[in-house]
Amino acid sequence: MTPPAPSLTIILLAPLLGALLIMVTPRRSLFAIRMIAAVATGIDLVLSGWLCHVYLGNQWQGLEFVHRVDWVPFGGIGYFVAADGISLSLVLLTALVIFCGVFASWTIVYRTKEFYCLLLLLVTGVFGVFVSQNLFFFFLFYELAVLPMYLLIGIWGTGPKEYSAMKLTLYLLVGSAFMLVGILGIYFAADLPPGERTFDLSLLSQATYSPAFQVIAFFLLYIGFGVLAGIWPLHTWSPDGHASAPTAVSMLHAGVLMKLGAYGVLRVGFGCLPQGALTWAWLIGGIAVINIVYGAYVAMGQTDLKYVIAYSSVSHMGVVMLGLASCNEVAMNGAVFQMFSHGIMTGLFFALVGLVYEKSHTREIGAMGGLARRMPGIALAFTIGGMASFGLPGTSGFVAELLVFLGAIRAHAGQYLIGGVGGVPLFAIYAMGAVIAIVVTATYVLRFLQRIFHGPLEEAKYAEVPDARTTEWVALAVLSALLIVFGVYPSPLTNLIDSSLWPLVP
């Protein structure tokens, strides 16, 4: 059986229709609202898994599942969705995280209807970015993915939520302004005849651009997408935003939305402007290492559990960017693998932090201790996530980081050296720095695992703290299982990524 032709459009429409259905559901029928959200995202999960399976089974390469609709009869603006292996793996990631996110927000009772509407709208935008092959619609979906975030954090968040929501929105909008300039630049600079200008990404990536233009435009795109990918020093929205956001939104944002940034750099930046990518590789790599080291050190000093996770995301996104900057197939495969692995891992972490907070009413690491006795299931899932976080062999984090570091050490042999030929290989130094930061990561992960779950339990305070229950298990079980599955048997994912990577390697 083959998937229906407009499968990707169905993936886009399912959450949108779900949002519309929820809109007409009575406010009081909470169960119906949650079930609609679960079914809509469940359809996406099944369908995206199926598409990945078919794509792998047929050993396809390049874009498949094409669906086009003429939207505006001129200017090259059209609805054009298609997916290659990279898109598919990220679509699968999104479907997994949102499906788990729906279950993780099962307990939200304040304005449930609006919450799920916005969440589904947001996820439509995310899917749209991953499958759009027309830059115009790519940008529209990107905005759709960013804007509902303001309300989601502003209304359902915790702590300084208005401040965090505004900061996040403004940072991302400034980023999208850079991005828009870059996209328009590509549109006009492509060597197509004036009457045949197009936003069609598959045509734009085959066009040629002058080297000077590539250098400028790539930098703009790197800054624009980089804000969302959390590159240092533009990452400061991320800890505040992720710490204030409600559980499912943190999961989706840290798990998937930050990948939109890295995906944009890869798809648009590397895809259309390979020379620009090579020119700026030293900078991207350098900043990536700062991300890795700085994120890990700052995470170590946090006392609020959500901030620890948020800074660890900043650190892990550095691994993604280092892999991309290395500009070879091994490292870039690792980068996309890390996007997937980190998405699952962070989704798991935020789901767990949400649960711990809900049950113990604190996120202060110092106030907890010995909780493993009360919530063994949560403690186990937390440990699995922690192991993946510092890349223990057998978890998906290990595969991703190994690929990235192997690739980085081999990057540009003789090409990017300080002091010319025979000098010091730059990317090897980057890789060394990143590997050392892993030790820091291991330190803080083990330390907070020990402080939260082990040691003496304050019996009086935590007498009645339960373990995860019913629907809460969904996110825990699915996500932590996947971390191990892809750690032990990574080849389906690496093959899926590898099938489509070659046009993007500069």
Next chain:
Amino acid sequence: MTETLRQLRPELLTLGAALLVILADLIQTRGDRRWLGWFSGLLAMLLVVEVSRFWLSHPRPVQLWDGAISQDRLGLIFKAIFLLGVAVASVGSVDFAAQRFRHVGEYYGLLFFSVLGMMLMASAGDLLVLYLGLELATVSLYALTSYAKLSPRSGEAGLKYIVMGATSSAVYLYGTSLIYGSVGTTRFASIAQMTTPLAGPGPGLAAGGLLVVAAFGFKIAAAPFHMWAPDVYQGAPTPVTGFLSTASKAAGFAALIRVLLGPMVNAPNSWLGAVILLSALSMVVGNLIALSQRDIKRMLAYSGIAQAGYALVGIAAASQLGTLATGFFLFQYLFTNLGAFLIVTAVGSSAGNDQIAGYHGLSKRNPVLALALLLFLLSLGGIPPLSGFWGKLLLFWAAAESGLYGLVLLGVLASVLSLYYYLMVARAMYIEPEGERPVVGLRLPLGLAVLICVVVVVGLAYPRPLIELARSAAGGFF
């Protein structure tokens, strides 16, 4: 003669509809006259069907009376816009008119008369025919503006509108006389022959052209001729305001396209600078003053000034694409803005005034209306994928194609600015607590009219069919 009259079927039938509504009102002298609103909405829809039949049977323009009236597709698309405006406004004001007005039949009759005037404007081929249409449309609107006889605000608005409107008519006539004095004709086709690109316009023609632009600047409420709009919009009965701010504005644009891109298209140096200036000023002034408004009708008036500025961008582009874009923009603007005013009607009837504070917590008091208003405001702000976004995209696209990059940049910045005040209303509806404010009721006719507007605003997220229609209209004109 009968052949000529046959080519005027849409206009003649509109005249018939106006008289029919008034006659129908005479049949029933007392009791509930809400059915009149439904009836006139139905008549308007039948006329839209007639216009579409006309569209299909007239792929080529037909010149009547030696070119005094030109029945072409550009005119037809504007006629459809006006008639759809009457249809939505009639159905939307079924309850409002029955509660507030003593003479319900004449209310709907006047709507049809003013549309008849607009239809003449949209197909005029002669400066004097244009004037006839202009007067018929505006005189009917003067009466409609002051229709709530017991409200002093409504009377004041009517008076202001008459004074300013009469002044602009005088300016128009003076401009016409200058043009006639310099070229000896008022026929567009003949004027066009006098303005070949090589010869350029004489000083009389250029001055006359500028005065005509100024007169229509008043009609479309473009800065600096916008002073009347906020007061009139605020004072007029709300459904009339909705009609005034959409159909009447579209008529002004139809006339501008007729004159500037018809006979004057070869002499752009006489008017292009003025149009660009009007457009830039309207976008800046409208959006800046709208920021500080507390009354939603005044806010929408200033937003309408800014929207006129965007539409002028399409005329400044002076191209087929620009005409297409202006037509598309005005079509979607009719539904967006009329829908917004219908909701203002409903909320205003319940709150007793039109303060934005009256919208606090509307999402709890009537979630359907709140969501619809949110969609309209986002469309006005140009948020994708709603109709307003595609309208602005086409306009700015056309301007960029004609090299007006400065105007495009200003327009984009102005759109970003405008989001602030549109979102202030959204904030009032969704974030502010509702306090002690009452639940807002929603009756069938108004709900239906709002639904139609929502369907168009959301449906045009797939803009291709309407773009093709507008392209065909603009293509026949150029």
